[in-house]
Amino acid sequence: MAFLELILPILFFFSLRGAAGEPTADRAALLSFISRIPHSPRIKWNASSSSACDWVGVTCNSNRTAVLELRLPGVGLIGQIPPGTISRLSSLRVLSLHANRLFGPVPGDFSNLTLLRSLYLQDNLLSGGFPPAIHSLTRLARLDLSGNNFSGEIPFSVNNLARLTGLFLQQNNFSGVLPSVGIPSLTAFNVSYNSLNGSIPATLQKFPASSFAGNLQLCGVPLASHCTSFFPSPAPSPIPSPGSLTGKSSNKLSTNAIVGIAVAAGVVALIIGLICLFFLCRSVRRRHGRTGKGAPKIPAAAGAGVRSGETGMTSSSKEDIVGAAGAGNGERNRLVFVGTGGGYSFDLEDLLRASAEVLGKGSSGTSYKAVLEEGTTVVVKRLKDVSASKRDFELNIETLGKVHHQNLLPVRAYYYSKDEKLLVFDYLAAGSLSSNLHGSRGSGRTPLDWDSRMRIALAAGRGLAHLHGPARLVHGNVKASNVLLRPDPNSAALSDYGLGPLFGPGPAPVNRLAAGYRAPEVVETRRATFKSDVYSFGVLLLELLTGKAPNQSSIGGEDGIDLPRWVQSVVREEWTAEVFDVELMRYANVEEEMVQLLQIAMACASVVPDARPEMADVVRMMEELAGNASRGGISEGDDVVRVSSDEPSKPASGGRSPRAGSSP
Numbered sequence: 001m002a003f004l005e006l007i008l009p010i011l012f013f014f015s016l017r018g019a020a021g022e023p024t025a026d027r028a029a030l031l032s033f034i035s036r037i038p039h040s041p042r043i044k045w046n047a048s049s050s051s052a053c054d055w056v057g058v059t060c061n062s063n064r065t066a067v068l069e070l071r072l073p074g075v076g077l078i079g080q081i082p083p084g085t086i087s088r089l090s091s092l093r094v095l096s097l098h099a100n101r102l103f104g105p106v107p108g109d110f111s112n113l114t115l116l117r118s119l120y121l122q123d124n125l126l127s128g129g130f131p132p133a134i135h136s137l138t139r140l141a142r143l144d145l146s147g148n149n150f151s152g153e154i155p156f157s158v159n160n161l162a163r164l165t166g167l168f169l170q171q172n173n174f175s176g177v178l179p180s181v182g183i184p185s186l187t188a189f190n191v192s193y194n195s196l197n198g199s200i201p202a203t204l205q206k207f208p209a210s211s212f213a214g215n216l217q218l219c220g221v222p223l224a225s226h227c228t229s230f231f232p233s234p235a236p237s238p239i240p241s242p243g244s245l246t247g248k249s250s251n252k253l254s255t256n257a258i259v260g261i262a263v264a265a266g267v268v269a270l271i272i273g274l275i276c277l278f279f280l281c282r283s284v285r286r287r288h289g290r291t292g293k294g295a296p297k298i299p300a301a302a303g304a305g306v307r308s309g310e311t312g313m314t315s316s317s318k319e320d321i322v323g324a325a326g327a328g329n330g331e332r333n334r335l336v337f338v339g340t341g342g343g344y345s346f347d348l349e350d351l352l353r354a355s356a357e358v359l360g361k362g363s364s365g366t367s368y369k370a371v372l373e374e375g376t377t378v379v380v381k382r383l384k385d386v387s388a389s390k391r392d393f394e395l396n397i398e399t400l401g402k403v404h405h406q407n408l409l410p411v412r413a414y415y416y417s418k419d420e421k422l423l424v425f426d427y428l429a430a431g432s433l434s435s436n437l438h439g440s441r442g443s444g445r446t447p448l449d450w451d452s453r454m455r456i457a458l459a460a461g462r463g464l465a466h467l468h469g470p471a472r473l474v475h476g477n478v479k480a481s482n483v484l485l486r487p488d489p490n491s492a493a494l495s496d497y498g499l500g501p502l503f504g505p506g507p508a509p510v511n512r513l514a515a516g517y518r519a520p521e522v523v524e525t526r527r528a529t530f531k532s533d534v535y536s537f538g539v540l541l542l543e544l545l546t547g548k549a550p551n552q553s554s555i556g557g558e559d560g561i562d563l564p565r566w567v568q569s570v571v572r573e574e575w576t577a578e579v580f581d582v583e584l585m586r587y588a589n590v591e592e593e594m595v596q597l598l599q600i601a602m603a604c605a606s607v608v609p610d611a612r613p614e615m616a617d618v619v620r621m622m623e624e625l626a627g628n629a630s631r632g633g634i635s636e637g638d639d640v641v642r643v644s645s646d647e648p649s650k651p652a653s654g655g656r657s658p659r660a661g662s663s664p
């Protein structure tokens with residue numbers, strides 16, 4: 001093969017010599033190039049003698065009218081590639097200048113080399129960003145810029161090079177995130193030893209790890225380092241896989257593929273635009289003189305004030321919210337702290353840099369646990385399908401910000417932009433009631449004892465009663481995974497409340513109520529109400545008592561039967577302990593309480609809304625139940641904000657029930 005390559009030019013040389021003319025224009029271009037750049041004496045291009053087609057490194061077409069290839073590897077070219085020289089070789093298919101000492105940028109007029117198939121510029125000292133001229137070279141199959149000093153981001157527009165089979169960018173100083181390169185024909189790809197960061201897009205994960213090595217901050221498949229960045233980098237694009245194309249044609253892109261690439265280009269351009277916007281906002285804010293950075297947990301009001309440096313007011317003040325909403329849509333999006341903001345001090349970029357793990361995907365969005373660089377941990381909820389306008393969103397969250405109760409998890413901050421709506425909450429390490437109740441059953445974990453369950457139920461009830469009473473808010477999503485535990489069961493807190501108005505009318509609100517907790521009438525009315533909250537709370541109590549998740553399809557062995565109906569059927573047949581969680585059976589003398597709580601639960605879960613008690617009454621009944629059992633510890637002795645003034649005062653002995661730990 002190599003031999004053939006060697007002798008082919010010689011064959012042409014003899015067969016065609018003198019056969020036709022001279023590539024006059026190209027000859028001038030070549031001479032102009034070589035006269036303007038220092039080089040080794042091996043290049044003896046001589047204006048007066050032979051045809052340009054016979055010069056070292058030059059290959060012409062068969063009738064010797066145009067230069068097709070220029071190969072000058074390792075000939076000691078030193079300096080910048082002179083503009084207006086090589087770019088005039090308008091028929092050029094192959095250009096190789098590799099292993100020289102070229103520096104500076106690639107000339108912009110390289111964009112005129114539209115027929116170029118291969119461009120080898122590796123192992124020089126070229127610098128600047130990814131050469132913009134290359135975007136015009138849509139017929140390129142091989143592009144090698146490796147071993148130079150290129151920097152900046154690898155642009156998404158490399159996808160314009162739709163015929164590329166090999167892209168070599170290793171050993172440069174490219175930075176930023178890797179674009180989602182989805183060129184179907186691409187079979188060789190190397191970006192190793194740059195300064196890239198972020199995750200490797202799905203479209204590139206088929207290449208080996210050595211294609212990505214040496215980028216300390218790059219993560220994800222196929223590298224060993226796991227991605228923990230909060231936002232995934234550009235989403236997998238709808239570019240057809242190589243497999244889907246090879247069957248049809250190997251050379252030409254199908255129309256579908258071109259459309260796919262165009263669509264993907266649009267999507268990712270949008271994402272990149274958004275990211276740019278973030279950084280724009282950030283730099284603007286920087287210029288406005290941010291001062292509080294780096295002081296974790298500075299006092300609440302000050303912390304919030306720093307966020308809104310432009311106005312000098314705390315973000316919690318209504319004027320600022322309204323002002324921000326009025327001042328242009330999108331441009332001033334930022335993280336807004338609600339009320340005191342819980343004393344947090346971080347901003348959107350901190351959040352974006354945080355390592356994150358998914359806590360759960362709910363009907364209203366996905367929750368992440370985000371660990372900020374300074375060590376603070378928060379929960380970020382990424383809402384989906386929000387239909388509220390920015391202003392309505394802000395007013396709604398401000399309303400939620402006014403709700404204060406120990407058993408309600410407060411919203412600490414929010415972020416609203418066209419494409420992203422985030423809520424920030426405290427992170428409670430103990431997890432949710434759901435995970436504690438159902439997680440890893442039977443594998444030697446400590447089950448929730450009766451005493452804890454009773455206290456948690458009461459805490460959740462108090463939270464809900466506060467929402468229904470003083471706050472006049474419908475929770476809309478009462479379920480076990482929205483009851484978050486603290487080390488003290490009395491301090492368990494309801495989360496995710498009052499978000500219904502953000503999602504607008506339609507079938508969505510119904511679906512947002514978790515299956516199993518959804519009151520029967522909600523299916524028709526499509527609206528969560530105080531009464532439907534009470535129903536959900538009843539189901540929650542049944543869940544605590546039975547240890548069964550209400551949305552598991554296998555309750556009673558029959559699909560489609562809900563927890564209240566199942567309990568009813570079991571209880572009707574014979575009053576047995578069968579309904580109760582086996583994990584509760586080990587506690588002596590609690591059966592009477594369990595039966596009473598069961599009755600409260602069943603009242604809450606009545607089919608007829610009017611038959612359901614008010615939350616305040618439910619709490620009172622539960623407190624009486626707990627009080628009768630003289631488990632004084634249920635009355636919290638600390639700084640709880642009282643639900644309602646009519647709450648009976650209770651003996652606060654503070655001791656834990658002696659029963660709690662005593663197992664048979």
Ligand SMILES: *[C@@H]1O[C@H](CO)[C@@H](O)[C@H](O)[C@H]1NC(C)=O
Pocket residue numbers: 044045046047048049
């Ligand atoms: C070009 O070739 C001619 C004759 O072949 C020679 O006299 C002349 O010195 C050469 N010029 C250069 C610059 O090499």
Ligand SMILES: *[C@@H]1O[C@H](CO)[C@@H](O)[C@H](O)[C@H]1NC(C)=O
Pocket residue numbers: 061062063064065
């Ligand atoms: C030279 O050959 C090319 C095709 O290889 C053709 O397009 C062009 O017209 C020819 N030029 C002359 C002067 O024969």
Ligand SMILES: *[C@@H]1O[C@H](CO)[C@@H](O)[C@H](O)[C@H]1NC(C)=O
Pocket residue numbers: 084087088108109112
């Ligand atoms: C590129 O080619 C066009 C026409 O083919 C010409 O007008 C233009 O001057 C060229 N640009 C450069 C930078 O050589």
Ligand SMILES: *[C@@H]1O[C@H](CO)[C@@H](O)[C@H](O)[C@H]1NC(C)=O
Pocket residue numbers: 125127128149151
């Ligand atoms: C690489 O490029 C940067 C500017 O982008 C320049 O400061 C540096 O000197 C270059 N390094 C080399 C070895 O040319």
Ligand SMILES: *[C@@H]1O[C@H](CO)[C@@H](O)[C@H](O)[C@H]1NC(C)=O
Pocket residue numbers: 149151152173175195
């Ligand atoms: C790479 O680029 C960064 C700026 O993006 C610069 O600080 C660094 O010195 C560069 N590294 C090299 C080896 O040129």
Ligand SMILES: *[C@@H]1O[C@H](CO)[C@@H](O)[C@H](O)[C@H]1NC(C)=O
Pocket residue numbers: 175176177197198217229
């Ligand atoms: C990647 O690096 C750039 C600076 O080169 C930085 O602005 C950006 O935040 C980084 N992105 C990630 C995901 O780390």
Ligand SMILES: *[C@@H]1O[C@H](CO)[C@@H](O)[C@H](O)[C@H]1NC(C)=O
Pocket residue numbers: 170171189190191192193208210211
């Ligand atoms: C990528 O380039 C690096 C450095 O030149 C090399 O070690 C590695 O083998 C290459 N990987 C691939 C898949 O070409």
